[in-house]
Amino acid sequence: MSVAEVIDVVLLSLRVGLVSTLLILVPGVAVGYLLARGHFRGKTVLRVLVTLPMVLPPVAVGLLLLVLFSQRFAVGSFLGNVFGGTVLFTWWAAVIASAVMSFPLLVLGAESGFRGVPRRLEQVAATLGAAPGRVFLEVSLPLARRGILHGAAFAFVRGLGEYGATALVAGDAPGRTRTLALAIFERIESFQDRDALVLSAIAIALALVTVGAAELFFGGRER
Amino acid sequence: MRSFDLRASYGGFELQAAARWESPCAALFGASGAGKSTVLEAIAGLRPGVRGSVELDGTRVDRLPAHRRCIGWVPQDSALFPHKSVRENLLFGDHGRGATGEASVRERRFDEVVETLELEPLLERSAADLSGGERQRVAIGRALLPAPRLLLLDEPLASLDRPLRARLVPYLRDIPERMGIPVFLVSHDPLEVSALAQEVFVIEAGRIVTSGAPASVFASAASWGGLRTLGAENRFEVRVLERAGGTLRIETAGGLALSMVRVEGFPEPERVAVRAEDVLIAERDPGVVSARNVFGADVVRIEPLGEQLLVHLEAAGEPWCVKITPQAAKALGVEPGKRLVLLVKAHQILPVR
Numbered sequence: 365m366s367v368a369e370v371i372d373v374v375l376l377s378l379r380v381g382l383v384s385t386l387l388i389l390v391p392g393v394a395v396g397y398l399l400a401r402g403h404f405r406g407k408t409v410l411r412v413l414v415t416l417p418m419v420l421p422p423v424a425v426g427l428l429l430l431v432l433f434s435q436r437f438a439v440g441s442f443l444g445n446v447f448g449g450t451v452l453f454t455w456w457a458a459v460i461a462s463a464v465m466s467f468p469l470l471v472l473g474a475e476s477g478f479r480g481v482p483r484r485l486e487q488v489a490a491t492l493g494a495a496p497g498r499v500f501l502e503v504s505l506p507l508a509r510r511g512i513l514h515g516a517a518f519a520f521v522r523g524l525g526e527y528g529a530t531a532l533v534a535g536d537a538p539g540r541t542r543t544l545a546l547a548i549f550e551r552i553e554s555f556q557d558r559d560a561l562v563l564s565a566i567a568i569a570l571a572l573v574t575v576g577a578a579e580l581f582f583g584g585r586e587r
Numbered sequence: 588m589r590s591f592d593l594r595a596s597y598g599g600f601e602l603q604a605a606a607r608w609e610s611p612c613a614a615l616f617g618a619s620g621a622g623k624s625t626v627l628e629a630i631a632g633l634r635p636g637v638r639g640s641v642e643l644d645g646t647r648v649d650r651l652p653a654h655r656r657c658i659g660w661v662p663q664d665s666a667l668f669p670h671k672s673v674r675e676n677l678l679f680g681d682h683g684r685g686a687t688g689e690a691s692v693r694e695r696r697f698d699e700v701v702e703t704l705e706l707e708p709l710l711e712r713s714a715a716d717l718s719g720g721e722r723q724r725v726a727i728g729r730a731l732l733p734a735p736r737l738l739l740l741d742e743p744l745a746s747l748d749r750p751l752r753a754r755l756v757p758y759l760r761d762i763p764e765r766m767g768i769p770v771f772l773v774s775h776d777p778l779e780v781s782a783l784a785q786e787v788f789v790i791e792a793g794r795i796v797t798s799g800a801p802a803s804v805f806a807s808a809a810s811w812g813g814l815r816t817l818g819a820e821n822r823f824e825v826r827v828l829e830r831a832g833g834t835l836r837i838e839t840a841g842g843l844a845l846s847m848v849r850v851e852g853f854p855e856p857e858r859v860a861v862r863a864e865d866v867l868i869a870e871r872d873p874g875v876v877s878a879r880n881v882f883g884a885d886v887v888r889i890e891p892l893g894e895q896l897l898v899h900l901e902a903a904g905e906p907w908c909v910k911i912t913p914q915a916a917k918a919l920g921v922e923p924g925k926r927l928v929l930l931v932k933a934h935q936i937l938p939v940r
Contacts, residue, residue, distance in 0.1 A: 484666040490653035492680035
């Protein structure tokens with residue numbers, strides 16, 4: 365495996381991880397806030413649904429996405445119209461697979477961030493005339509940022525290493541959809557253990573740096 | 588005219604409190620757990636579970652959400668925004684209803700609040716780095732700046748040191764007249780209530796039991812045995828050792844034997860209370876005195892309390908608080924570790940319901 369190929373794989377993985385994390389940032393924070401602060405029927409159902417991708421076999425999630433994004437279903441046909449063709453087996457499919465698989469990590473991080481914000485502060489903000497939207501933007505969100513960024517970092521790392529669902533919906537096209545995890549598996553299957561080890565080392569290094577930085581900057585006590 | 592009539596029931600606690608007052612500064616007085624803070628938070632619109640009405644100058648505000656009530660609230664823990672500077676904290680409410688005032692008026696109010704509360708040196712500091720007293724001053728200033736229709740203070744002087752209390756009391760007392768903002772405060776400190784409020788409502792187990800001018804309420808003989816024990820700082824579990832005529836010999840859990848007057852309705856008190864100002868301190872055993880309870884105690888620490896001092900002592904392994912003047916403390920040479928003698932009259936040990 366040439367250096368250029370390795371760089372391609374790493375850059376694609378970083379792009380997939382980054383885009384999928386950005387894609388789920390707003391909905392992840394919103395769901396995290398709902399779970400932390402909301403009082404509504406169906407909260408438990410929402411929590412179960414959100415955490416499901418963490419406990420389901422990734423291949424099963426991939427299969428569901430494969431069906432959902434096929435042209436036979438509304439989602440797939442709508443996206444087909446928008447993108448001018450199916451998103452399946454493109455790098456966007458890898459992004460979607462990563463987003464779905466890493467969504468729970470972002471939600472849990474955001475939820476714990478919002479839980480760490482003393483209600484007193486939100487209440488005081490309200491008595492100072494701040495409507496709920498302003499309370500959220502100026503008090504809850506900034507104070508929960510460590511939890512959110514912590515969750516986002518973990519979601520990013522999860523996205524980097526996603527294999528099962530990505531393999532099914534994005535396939536393994538070198539240069540187009542071959543991410544680090546797919547490349548490692550392909551190298552093992554081709555009996556290129558040395559390449560597989562090098563790629564694994566890179567994956568481990570990326571994960572270590574990201575998780576380490578997340579722990580260092582955003583882990584620990586919420587202020 | 589301001590009033591509330593609030594009802595709630597949760598976790599075995601029943602709140603059924605109604606009050607109506609006209610004075611610029613009124614207070615809700617009661618022990619911890621009596622429901623003071625619940626009432627305050629319900630007035631501010633922060634307790635959706637509490638039903639009833641809240642009326643300010645003829646307008647019902649209880650159906651409005653907290654951010655539209657124009658009621659300022661200073662909680663006991665100050666609740667400053669830790670991610671903002673003191674200036675940003677102070678100006679937080681200015682975006683809202685305060686923004687309707689003229690800029691020059693708002694600036695003048697800002698300058699006045701900053702000057703009176705001595706906030707100038709703190710303005711650019713992070714709210715997270717302030718001491719307890721500094722936080723409380725900023726919280727009061729922050730609540731005042733949007734010019735609320737009513738200012739709610741939860742134990743406003745509890746976390747302040749003595750010199751600042753002394754300076755702040757006149758300022759807090761003047762808020763209604765100077766800024767046109769009526770004040771409603773909750774406190775368990777009769778001194779604080781007497782210093783600030785013209786009218787006091789006493790709350791006990793979620794119900795207003797009496798009201799009136801602080802001087803008459805606190806001195807009311809009718810409330811003896813009930814009201815007087817509410818704010819009492821010293822509370823002990825006891826068992827009765829013996830009965831002799833009108834006197835009971837009791838023993839605290841720590842083994843300290845005390846004599847108290849038998850009170851009708853309390854043949855076997857299980858708990859007693861002694862107010863901190865009812866305990867005398869002597870340097871050494873005074874010999875024969877009328878006080879039936881004379882015992883040694885060690886000074887643990889001294890805490891400023893308004894114009895007075897609260898001396899924390901330990902006797903028979905149990906904590907005692909005694910309120911004395913700074914002059915008395917100086918004469919006695921009160922300092923942590925010093926062994927002193929406490930004197931309590933049998934009449935001053937009160938049975939608690």
